[in-house]
Amino acid sequence: MLTVALPKGELLKHSIQLLQTVGLDFSAFLDSSNRQLQITDTNGKAKGLLVRGQDVPVYVEYGQAQLGIVGYDVLREKKPQVAQLVDLRFGYCRMSVAVKQSSPYRSPLDLPAHGRVASKYVNCAREYFHSLDLPVEIVPLYGSVELGPITGMSEAIVDIVSTGRTLRENGLMEIAVLYESTARLIAHPLSYRLNTDNLSNLIAKVREVTLANV
Ligand SMILES: Nc1ncnc2c1ncn2[C@@H]1O[C@H](COP(=O)(O)OP(=O)(O)OP(=O)(O)O)[C@@H](O)[C@H]1O
């Protein structure tokens, strides 16, 4: 049976709405009293796995899920061996460099050589500063990254900005954008090539619905 890996958190509601429009109902994942991590859609056509966003490409790469929905930021960070099929156009955010408003830095090139940059996205951060030829120390964090500059642990952060509210409310400002991100439909490459479970039909429907919503 076709299996779809769905991301917990920010992208879940929109992902479920999208799949409903193409005939797969995983709305039980939105019921907070339900603790099941694997469900069959109400029409019995497919299985859904509820996993952390960063783990979606893992299930798809290993073939336990033929399809998945995940942020482009996660794909840039993890570089999994998956087929990237459709830009779903929701879950917009950007990956940015931010510093304290009160700091003297107004561009990443103003940062001191060997300064510290805190991030959950260590590979994206490392690649970016490497491309600028600016040697910095990347400090890995798992969340509340904004506390890096606030506490003085780091000069800057590389993190997701969506509305900009978190930066503003913590006295930080964006000084550069690495890239923009939206949710993507991904597939297990071999299943995609072999059209397992008539994947191409579902993918075509997702593409159609996404384009119709532009
Ligand atoms: N304001 C936002 N904050 C975080 N992620 C956002 C935001 N807007 C869009 N996204 C997208 O949603 C995805 C999931 O974000 P979410 O905050 O749910 O998980 P996370 O905190 O990044 O991961 P986890 O909780 O698994 O460590 C991100 O990878 C990104 O693509």
Ligand SMILES: O=P(O)(O)OC[C@H]1O[C@H](OP(=O)(O)OP(=O)(O)O)[C@H](O)[C@@H]1O
């Ligand atoms: O621009 P905004 O709309 O304010 O959104 C950006 C915030 O959202 C994300 O945090 P998240 O809620 O995922 O928490 P965490 O990364 O600190 O765990 C990100 O790390 C920022 O802190």
